[in-house]
Amino acid sequence: MPTSIRLSQETETRLNTLAQRTGRTKAYYLRELVERGLEDLEDYYLAVEVMERIRRGEEDVLTSEEAWRGLDD
Secondary structure (H helix, E strand, C coil): CCCCCCCCHHHHHHHHHHHHHHCCCHHHHHHHHHHHHHHHHHHHHHHHHHHHHHHCCCCCCCCHHHHHHHHHC
16 A cells, blocks of 8 residues: 655665665565554553553452462463
């Protein structure tokens, strides 16, 4: 799916330099950034959702002792 984004001149320059120095395309690095960044964002927002459920008392939480005890079984 074609997508376009606007980059600052500094970011565009850095991306061009990286592509030229490594012989890869700018599209390659943009895909890498999106894929890696998306994983980070998914992890972050999942953690935020869980923390909100914990604050509302909707999520079970174990103490460290309880967690370790469960590993001994």
